[in-house]
Structures are given as structure tokens and as C-alpha cells.
Amino acid sequence: MTAPTSHRTIIRDGIAVGVATGAYGISFGAISVAAGLSVLQTCALSLLVFTGASQFAFVGVVAAGGAPLSGAVTGLLLGTRNTLYGLRLAPLLGWTGWRRAAAAQLLIDESTAMSVTRESTEEARVGFLSTGLAVFSLWNLATFGGAVAGEALGDPRTYGLDAAVGAAFLALLWPRLRDRDNQLTAVLSVALALALVPVAPAGVPVLAAALVALAVGFATRRDQDATEMPDRDDLPGGGEHE
Amino acid sequence: MIWTAIILTGVGAYLLKLAGLSIPGSVLEHPVVHRVADLIPVALLAALVAVQVFGEGPALTVDARAAGLAAAVLALLLRAPFIVVVLIAALTAAIIRLI
Numbered sequence: 001m002t003a004p005t006s007h008r009t010i011i012r013d014g015i016a017v018g019v020a021t022g023a024y025g026i027s028f029g030a031i032s033v034a035a036g037l038s039v040l041q042t043c044a045l046s047l048l049v050f051t052g053a054s055q056f057a058f059v060g061v062v063a064a065g066g067a068p069l070s071g072a073v074t075g076l077l078l079g080t081r082n083t084l085y086g087l088r089l090a091p092l093l094g095w096t097g098w099r100r101a102a103a104a105q106l107l108i109d110e111s112t113a114m115s116v117t118r119e120s121t122e123e124a125r126v127g128f129l130s131t132g133l134a135v136f137s138l139w140n141l142a143t144f145g146g147a148v149a150g151e152a153l154g155d156p157r158t159y160g161l162d163a164a165v166g167a168a169f170l171a172l173l174w175p176r177l178r179d180r181d182n183q184l185t186a187v188l189s190v191a192l193a194l195a196l197v198p199v200a201p202a203g204v205p206v207l208a209a210a211l212v213a214l215a216v217g218f219a220t221r222r223d224q225d226a227t228e229m230p231d232r233d234d235l236p237g238g239g240e241h242e
Numbered sequence: 243m244i245w246t247a248i249i250l251t252g253v254g255a256y257l258l259k260l261a262g263l264s265i266p267g268s269v270l271e272h273p274v275v276h277r278v279a280d281l282i283p284v285a286l287l288a289a290l291v292a293v294q295v296f297g298e299g300p301a302l303t304v305d306a307r308a309a310g311l312a313a314a315v316l317a318l319l320l321r322a323p324f325i326v327v328v329l330i331a332a333l334t335a336a337i338i339r340l341i
Binding site for chain 2: 020023024026027037041044045047048049050051053054056057058060061062063064065067068069071072074075076077078079080081082083084085086087089090093095100101103104105107157158159160161162163164165166167168169170171172173174176177181182185186187188189190192193194197198199202205206208209210212213214216217218220
């Protein structure tokens with residue numbers, strides 16, 4: 001029998017993940033301003049959307065000259081995985097009413113990873129809240145810092161910030177590329193997007209890649225539940241728990 | 243327009259999260275739904291990398307950003323943390339433009 005993980009340890013791990021995620025926040029702030037958004041708009045994205053990949057996608061589409069609404073749809077498509085996390089976590093966290101409504105904003109990769117494997121509702125709640133609140137505070141502070149710094153830098157091209165956007169997407173994608181179906185999906189999506197760039201309005205080539213996900217999903221369906229839950233070891237700062 | 247899109251994304255992202263915590267699990271139990279939902283981030287992120295690095299308005303081009311991406315791949319192979327990967331890509335592109 002293993003002793004229950006102490007709340008102290010769970011909270012410490014949550015804060016560690018929050019600090020590590022702050023670094024993403026700085027790059028998001030700088031990249032968003034480089035894409036042409038104001039500091040206020042950048043901070044609003046982090047406060048309201050609060051889900052990293054969706055925010056990066058939004059500013060990525062806008063930076064490429066796409067309509068803001070294409071950016072919104074791309075961001076929301078990326079946000080659908082939070083729904084799946086919620087389905088898995090709901091019975092474990094067991095919140096209802098206003099507590100559930102308040103907790104929902106904190107439902108992201110990191111808080112899921114730090115609570116989905118806990119053995120009791122209490123431990124899951126402590127993991128979810130400590131990680132969620134630490135990431136929320138530091139992500140928003142870091143976004144503001146990154147946006148102000150990005151604005152002070154001036155022309156983003158001088159510092160290669162436009163190249164940083166592609167690298168940020170690749171780094172978000174990288175941990176998922178171990179799986180063969182994911183590799184196939186990535187290659188087909190790149191091919192389709194590049195083929196569409198010269199002929200479709202900006203924003204459409206990225207959205208069209210969702211069709212690749214549909215096609216590969218149907219072609220490779222399996223019987224088992226294949227939802228990939230984020231793993232604590234995949235998180236920055238999340239590897240040294242216990 | 244941009245503010246409308248920001249608020250739309252914010253409200254939508256919140257509702258997607260709340261839906262997960264609120265609707266009964268059996269509604270989305272179908273394995274294909276889970277497969278497609280898992281693949282969507284892979285597809286969109288891959289397409290975003292491609293468009294972001296090789297797109298120049300309606301044209302495709304290979305410039306300093308491609309070198310930045312290559313440097314990012316190297317950094318990822320060496321297991322560098324996110325912020326280091328991003329910085330290395332930016333620095334590489336900036337240095338190439340200086341030359």
C-alpha cells in the first residue's frame with residue numbers, strides 16, 4: 001500500500017509546473033505583439049482564452065494575414081481537447097454548481113496532467129487547483145511581461161521573432177510525434193496546407209488541416225479508447241514529482 | 243473585428259471546458275470522436291508550422307525562418323526546453339538576416 005501523496009508535495013509540484021509554464025507565457029506575449037496585436041489584446045487572450053495552443057494559433061493565423069475569425073475558429077478547434085479532459089476529470093473532481101463553473105476556466109493540459117492520475121477526489125482537487133491557479137497567475141503575468149518587452153523591441157523581424165512562431169508550434173507538436181498515426185497526420189496536414197497557401201485565403205490552409213484529422217481518424221479507428229491524456233512527465237517542471 | 247474574434251474565442255474556449263465538466267461522459271463515448279479530437283491538435287499545429295515558416299502572403303518561400311525551424315528541430319532533438327527552442331530559432335533567423 002502506498003501512502004497518499006501529501007498535499008504539500010502536490011501543491012509544490014503544481015507551483016513548479018506553473019513557474020515552468022510562465023516561460024511559455026513570455027514567448028506568447030512577445031509573439032502576439034509581433035503578430036500585430038496590442039498589449040491589451042494580448043493580455044485579454046491570456047485571461048479569457050487561457051489555453052496555450054489555442055492562443056498561439058489565434059495570433060499565428062492573424063500574423064499570417066488571416067481574418068481574425070479564422071484565427072478564432074482555429075483556436076476553438078484546438079480548444080476541443082479540453083472538453084475531452086473535462087469528460088475524464090468530471091467524475092474524479094466531483095464539483096457541481098458555481099464551483100464547477102469556476103473550475104472550468106482552469107481546465108487545461110497542465111491541470112489535467114496533475115490531477116487525472118490521483119487516487120482520491122481530494123488529491124485530484126488539490127492537484128487541479130494548485131496547478132491551475134499557479135499556471136493561471138504566472139501565465140497572465142508572463143504574457144504581460146512578454147508583450148511589453150516585445151513592444152519595446154520594435155520590428156520583430158530584426159530579432160527573428162517571426163521565426164519563433166513556427167518554432168513554438170513545432171515545440172507544442174513535438175511530444176505527439178512519437179505516434180505513427182500522428183506522424184502521418186502531421187505530414188498530410190503540412191502537404192495540404194502548403195498546397196492551399198497559393199490558392200486559398202489566409203487562415204483557410206490551417207483550418208483545412210482539420211479535414212486531415214477527420215480522414216485519418218476514420219481510417220485508423222480502433223476499438224479501444226485512445227484518448228491521449230497529458231502526462232505529468234511531459235510537462236515542463238512536472239518530471240520531478242514525488 | 244479583432245476584439246470580436248478575441249471575445250468569441252474566449253467565450254467559446256470557456257464553454258468547451260465547461261461542457262467537458264458538465265455533459266455526461268456517454269455522449270462523446272464514441273471511439274472515433276476521441277480519435278479525431280486527438281488528431282485535430284496534431285493536424286492544426288503541423289499546418290501552422292508549415293504556413294508560419296514557408297508562407298509569404300499567397301506565395302511560398304524558403305528564407306531565414308526555415309533556418310530557424312531547422313535550428314528548432316536540432317534543439318528539440320537535444321531535449322531543450324520550450325523557451326530555449328523558441329529563442330534558438332529566433333536567434334538563428336536574426337543572425338542569418340544580419341549576414
